[in-house]
Amino acid sequence: MADLQTGLVVASHGRHCLVESPDGQRRICHPRGKKNAVVVGDQVRWQVTGDEGSIERVDQRRNLFYRQDEMRTKSFAANLDQVLVLVAADPEFSESQLARALIAAQAEGIDALIVLNKSDLQPAFDRAWARLEPYRRMGCQVLPLRLKSADGSEGGLDVLRQHLDDKRTLVLGPSGVGKSTLVNRLVPEARAQTGEISRALNSGKHTTTSTTWYWVDTERHTALIDSPGFQEFGLNHIEAMQLAHLMPDLNATLGDCRFYNCTHLHEPGCGVVAHVQTGDPDQPATDPLAISENRYRLYREFFAELSDKRRY
Numbered sequence: 496m497a498d499l500q501t502g503l504v505v506a507s508h509g510r511h512c513l514v515e516s517p518d519g520q521r522r523i524c525h526p527r528g529k530k531n532a533v534v535v536g537d538q539v540r541w542q543v544t545g546d547e548g549s550i551e552r553v554d555q556r557r558n559l560f561y562r563q564d565e566m567r568t569k570s571f572a573a574n575l576d577q578v579l580v581l582v583a584a585d586p587e588f589s590e591s592q593l594a595r596a597l598i599a600a601q602a603e604g605i606d607a608l609i610v611l612n613k614s615d616l617q618p619a620f621d622r623a624w625a626r627l628e629p630y631r632r633m634g635c636q637v638l639p640l641r642l643k644s645a646d647g648s649e650g651g652l653d654v655l656r657q658h659l660d661d662k663r664t665l666v667l668g669p670s671g672v673g674k675s676t677l678v679n680r681l682v683p684e685a686r687a688q689t690g691e692i693s694r695a696l697n698s699g700k701h702t703t704t705s706t707t708w709y710w711v712d713t714e715r716h717t718a719l720i721d722s723p724g725f726q727e728f729g730l731n732h733i734e735a736m737q738l739a740h741l742m743p744d745l746n747a748t749l750g751d752c753r754f755y756n757c758t759h760l761h762e763p764g765c766g767v768v769a770h771v772q773t774g775d776p777d778q779p780a781t782d783p784l785a786i787s788e789n790r791y792r793l794y795r796e797f798f799a800e801l802s803d804k805r806r807y
């Protein structure tokens with residue numbers, strides 16, 4: 496099939512999607528057959544069929560970021576360089592949701608970046624910043640941000656831009672943290688593009704319910720992928736026994752357990768439990784491998800959930 500063209504999937508809606516050619520042109524394409532199901536970020540081979548296109552092949556993916564619960568699997572995007580989890584001083588973020596997203600990224604070998612917005616809101620911001628201490632300690636990049644404030648000042652956007660440069664970043668965040676404000680700030684034409692995409696995909700309504708790719712720069716080197724669906728982040732695709740390896744703070748303490756198949760829940764001589772921080776969580780830990788009580792509690796919760804899951 497010599498007449499196949501290459502393209503990048505920049506939006507998808509049901510059974511059709513929008514494919515961007517290397518010259519920037521976009522057209523609606525339909526995957527041929529079930530095995531050609533595509534997600535945003537996919538590199539595809541397609542051919543012209545009238546005004547539209549037919550996707551004949553999906554190139555092998557470098558990674559696929561997805562969540563899975565008992566009912567279904569939701570793929571967010573493929574071939575990512577990093578996942579940005581946007582949280583805010585207010586509304587208070589769920590550490591469970593944050594930890595789940597980071598585990599899913601780690602499982603696919605994708606870097607993660609946490610951004611804490613609304614630094615103008617005090618004392619909520621300092622409180623949230625402190626809650627993120629275990630994440631900084633385990634090597635995760637955490638950036639402060641202020642997209643707007645009562646006095647009109649903003650901060651942190653330039654540093655954030657440097658972390659996005661030349662990368663393909665999936666942006667995740669619960670409702671109300673400022674995700675649309677961020678996307679619109681980084682991609683001034685985002686609103687117009689979204690409108691264009693909804694019209695092209697003929698969905699009739701706004702495509703905020705689907706994942707969308709935006710180029711940040713005119714050279715098309717830096718991309719933001721905006722995706723909804725951060726709630727109920729299921730990890731059913733992860734093996735319970737893999738969990739500790741996917742949580743960097745726990746992972747750093749592996750290897751010292753008495754039993755090689757230690758679950759780190761109740762076994763004697765567990766090297767993970769030995770590092771779980773007890774006492775005042777506001778006191779800085781003296782153990783460089785300290786695991787916060789919250790992180791360990793989440794590990795136990797996720798482990799129970801993944802051990803219980805029904806297998807099909």
Ligand SMILES: Nc1nc2c(ncn2[C@@H]2O[C@H](COP(=O)(O)OP(=O)(O)OP(=O)(O)O)[C@@H](O)[C@H]2O)c(=O)[nH]1
Nearest residue numbers: 612613614641642643644670671672673674675676
């Ligand atoms: N105080 C303060 N408010 C902010 C900041 N950034 C955004 N906001 C406000 O937070 C609210 C939510 O912002 P959005 O951008 O709509 O948030 P979203 O995450 O897209 O939320 P959904 O539309 O519900 O998905 C808006 O009222 C913003 O004006 C900030 O740095 N400080």
Ligand SMILES: [Zn+2]
Nearest residue numbers: 752757759765
């Ligand atoms: Zn152990």
